[in-house]
Amino acid sequence: MNDAKTPLPAEALSHLDALYNLARWLARDPTEAEDLVQETYLRAIRAAHQFQPGTNLRAWLFQILRNTFFTLYKRKGREPEVMDPEVLDRMSGVHGPTGVEHRLAGPPDGTAGLDLTAALKRLPEAYRSVVLLADVEDFSMGEIARIMDCPVGTVKSRLFRARAILKQLLRDYRR
Amino acid sequence: MVCAEAREHLADLNRGQLGADLTEAVRGHVAGCASCRADLETDADIRALVRAQVPRYMAPPALHARIEGLITQPAGRRRVAWWSWLRLHPWSVGAVAAAGVLLVVWAGWFSRAGDPVSRMTSRAVAEHAGYVKKVMNRPVPDPAPILRELRSQVDFPFEPVFQGDPQVQLITAMVGELSGKRTATFVYRDAGGRYTTLFLMPGTGIVVPEGDRMLIETFRPHYRTASGRSLLLWKHRDLAWLLVSDLDKTEVPAMYLKVRKAANPPSAFLPSGTS
Numbered sequence: 001m002n003d004a005k006t007p008l009p010a011e012a013l014s015h016l017d018a019l020y021n022l023a024r025w026l027a028r029d030p031t032e033a034e035d036l037v038q039e040t041y042l043r044a045i046r047a048a049h050q051f052q053p054g055t056n057l058r059a060w061l062f063q064i065l066r067n068t069f070f071t072l073y074k075r076k077g078r079e080p081e082v083m084d085p086e087v088l089d090r091m092s093g094v095h096g097p098t099g100v101e102h103r104l105a106g107p108p109d110g111t112a113g114l115d116l117t118a119a120l121k122r123l124p125e126a127y128r129s130v131v132l133l134a135d136v137e138d139f140s141m142g143e144i145a146r147i148m149d150c151p152v153g154t155v156k157s158r159l160f161r162a163r164a165i166l167k168q169l170l171r172d173y174r175r
Numbered sequence: 176m177v178c179a180e181a182r183e184h185l186a187d188l189n190r191g192q193l194g195a196d197l198t199e200a201v202r203g204h205v206a207g208c209a210s211c212r213a214d215l216e217t218d219a220d221i222r223a224l225v226r227a228q229v230p231r232y233m234a235p236p237a238l239h240a241r242i243e244g245l246i247t248q249p250a251g252r253r254r255v256a257w258w259s260w261l262r263l264h265p266w267s268v269g270a271v272a273a274a275g276v277l278l279v280v281w282a283g284w285f286s287r288a289g290d291p292v293s294r295m296t297s298r299a300v301a302e303h304a305g306y307v308k309k310v311m312n313r314p315v316p317d318p319a320p321i322l323r324e325l326r327s328q329v330d331f332p333f334e335p336v337f338q339g340d341p342q343v344q345l346i347t348a349m350v351g352e353l354s355g356k357r358t359a360t361f362v363y364r365d366a367g368g369r370y371t372t373l374f375l376m377p378g379t380g381i382v383v384p385e386g387d388r389m390l391i392e393t394f395r396p397h398y399r400t401a402s403g404r405s406l407l408l409w410k411h412r413d414l415a416w417l418l419v420s421d422l423d424k425t426e427v428p429a430m431y432l433k434v435r436k437a438a439n440p441p442s443a444f445l446p447s448g449t450s
Contacts, residue, residue: 008246016242020234030350034238041242116228117327135225140192156183160214163221170224 006049012041015058018137019065025132026069026125036072040065059143066129066147119169127162130155176204178211185215189222230324235351236305292384292397292408295354295417300401302351303372303419306362310370315344322348325359333359333375333414337437342366343430353417354381363430369421371430378415383408391428394435398424407431411438 019040023033044051044064051060120128126148133139133147141159145152181204187193188201205211234242318338325333328350336359339345343365351360356376363371389398389407396409396416405427407418418434420427 010246013243013246016234016239017231020238021232024232030235033232034235037234037238038241038245041245045245116224117230120225120229131221131225132229134186135222136229136231141187153183156186159186160182160218163214163217166221167217 008041008045008048009051009053009057011057012044012061015061018058019061021136022062022065022129022132023069025120025128026066036065036069039072040068043068056143059139059147062133062137062139063147063149115170116166119166122169123162123165127158127165130158131162131166134159176200178204178208181205181208181211182214185211185218189215189219233309233349236302236309239309240305291354292382295381296399296401296406296408296419298353299372299374299406299417299419300404302353302360302374303370303404304402306347306360306372307370307421310346310362310364313346315339315346315364318345318348321345325349329357329359331359331377331414335438336361336375337363337373337434339363340433343371343433346370365422365430371418371420371422373434374417374419375414376417378410378413381410381415383410383415389428391431391435394431396431400424409435411435
């Protein structure tokens, strides 16, 4: 069956804003994000016959978006940033002193939003995407593993490490 | 249970996605382990902060229309914008270079043949209609974080700008594009549910037509209508200001005055701009 015979479910349109949101975080440029989303839908339309009705359309579209992002970046000779694990450890303080620390809190005027945005932008893509997929899009660990094409354990460890890094970056906002 | 095992389940514990046995085991460990308890709190804190404070980017109306077209049109009739295709297939630049040259020649001819302000205002009306559809029934937000986010995305100073009042409220603000210029775009709604979109962009290269000026107090913005909407165009503070409104000719001056007066720099010693 080809794409002409298998239309993309109309429900796909309802995920546009969420896909665009992740695309903005990945591509960091509004125009590139629009291109990325458009290419994602084109690929989804072409592969609509591979989608099994009743399965998770939203996760499938996110998976295509992320794969498309990497394909396009490779084509353009650009690679998403990869951070040295040792640098990550230093950022997260996972090898530093542990124990009970102060909890995080943002000031009431919302300035933490800007700081948090800046902190998220400093995370490596794989970590940032896990945070956004888990916290903003509410995907389960299993769904994120499918979207990112990696084991569930990897997702959990990335999320754990991303939290630790963000906590370090946001330390100015501790009570 | 050891720390490494417990940590693997902390995120799921906070989301209530663990089975009863595992929940009990992890909770039991956390109760006696200060380090894991701190990690559990960090997970909850960061998740709450991200959900509350990270901005959500909304797809622009034009993209929405494009994707809707892709999904609903039959396969043979799907069309992708050529510039978009070119950006996604950079290795084909050589192949399309000749076509590009022709296109540039055509675009040059077209820009001379048409009225730039008409093209800009037509586009602005279409964008306005898209925004209205998008933000209809959206609750009134706190303008401060919206403007702060916009400030980080726009490379020209757009403030001071009208942030709403008890009669007319700012519903959203975002980056847009008009006539090839990046715009700071503001959507307002009045008590009657009528919308006004304000586009701000660098004024260089935009000529406000001398004709069809509307006298509003001491100001004289250019006025026209398109597709039943009122449009006002003027220049102030090195910016071009384009207001597209559902309000009619008798009502739009009041909206203009709110926007125009809010746009004055706070210092009385600064020279006032042209209108």
